[in-house]
Amino acid sequence: MPLTNEHIKQKLIEKFGEQVSNFSEPYSLLTFEAPKELNLKVLNFLYDEPELKFRFLTTLCGVHYPQQKGRELAVVYHLHNLEDNARVRFKIFTDINQPDIYTATGLFSAANWLERETYDFYGVNFVGHPNLKRILNVDEMDYFPMRKEYPLEDSTRIDKDDEMFGRGGTLGYGTEKTDHGTLSEENKHDEGKPVL
């Protein structure tokens, strides 16, 4: 019998009751969330339960939702049951001021660098990780660059003083444009993004 989303959902509810919540199936991939204290319990259950056997960690990444107060950071696990070829997406949310989450390195060796990457980009503190330090960015970096409060430069901005690119400077190219608004006003057309 193939492992259906409905069956996985029933199994999870049987075990954890109302603590697993927000079930949905975007593009037919079962997605759910659990309180962050339970992340290892849920992962272990998915791993060990003979009918589920989600024993392959496909990927793990962070997401920042600055508007959700108290649950700004998400950690998203994608798990795969290779035998029945079923996938699930499991999310946990945490407060950005205390982003402590248990590490999954004990269960999946693959989680080691993925968690380091998530720490590097979002500052999620994986409790119990054997070597939680930055992996892609320089060690001296003192902020977490993928958080939404660090917007990327608007490619159309014109307030920059850079004569090599015809903006401001002493050569006079483009100087007629420099009295435009600030960077945040320039960002206006990007309404889909959260504004901080």
Next chain:
Amino acid sequence: MSTIAEPHIRLPEGSIEKTTTTLNLGPTHPATHGVFQNIIELDGERVVSAEQTIGYIHRAFEKIAERKPLYQITPLTDRLNYCSSPINNIGWHTTCEKLLGIKVPKRVDYLRVIIMELARIGDHLICNSIVGVDSGAYTGFLYLMQYRELIYEIWEEVCGSRLTTNIGRIGGFERNFNDIAFQKLDKFLKEYPGVLKEFEHLFVRNRIFMDRTIGVGPISAERALNYGFTGPNLRAAGVDYDVRVHNPYCSYEDFDFKVPVGTTGDCYDRFLVREEEMWQSLSIIEQAYQKVREFKGAEAEVYHADVPEYYLPPKEDVYTKMEALIWHFKIIMGEIDMPAGEVYHSVEGGNGELGFYLISDSGRAPYRLHFRRPCFIYYQAFEEMIKGQMLSDAVILLSSLNLIAGEMDS
């Protein structure tokens, strides 16, 4: 293999206590074939421990993508695994198509399969011939390289560029394949099997090559799965997981091919698995080519789906037709709002499961885009695989894992 604890070097009286040597393999070292560092602790010539440092060419693609409309993200994906860029491009396009619910015509799927399998051959060809170079056989590398050139020429006919291809668009290709592309493909299909056969004669039963690779850097199936291995490296350990079979995309279910597996997961098995995958890819290309030729009449001219919101109109139309001009403007200025949703899609890249996790909040750029880069995930296992082996094995293992710095660092 002697135990590590037993010292190989006897120091003279009064020397410093340290009996091991620290060696920096990389970041710029001919053996790494890319920019990443390995700090190897050696006892004589045996590896005691290895610490990997990566991130030397980190370009913050995931961050940049949060500001770009979908079509501008394609060139970023080129620069992940740049040995097989078309797979990354098409993987990204199919992810967008999944998010947007675009149905792609069969002919486009088959053309994509041809391009992707050429890319797979190009990727494996480099990896295997580099394993040869690192074990002292340069000839095979130069011999096969001519055919990677031919693959690049085919891509050049299709999209105009060679290494970082930016091939295709959301919905299909930017133009139909021309006759020269098909002629070059014919030439490739005709000549490459003979060349690959000859290449195999050089290596597969070569005493020196076997001695250098058998038993080097092995990994068990269980450990490989725990480390998140995918692709040829996982299959060499004996697990027949292939995204093309498990979660078919681009009509891979229409093709008949085998998934080769190894047993020990050592460098020799990885070599053989990649060899066999090249043969399978050749067979897939032939089947796809056959299917493409079966389209007749108007169907034989189809090379993209009808999605004006995302597919750039032909330039002649932009200058002469109102509709086309409007869409062109909207697409180029990134003024198309995409539907909200969350999608994970993966393709079988040169190194394994290349996944795209895209979160859209109905804005014009992704809210979050995460790349599952196979290299990044399996490189973690390097220390476990090389412990207790020789320094020269470390070099072969590095090339045999097919580590691509671009993919690792994103």
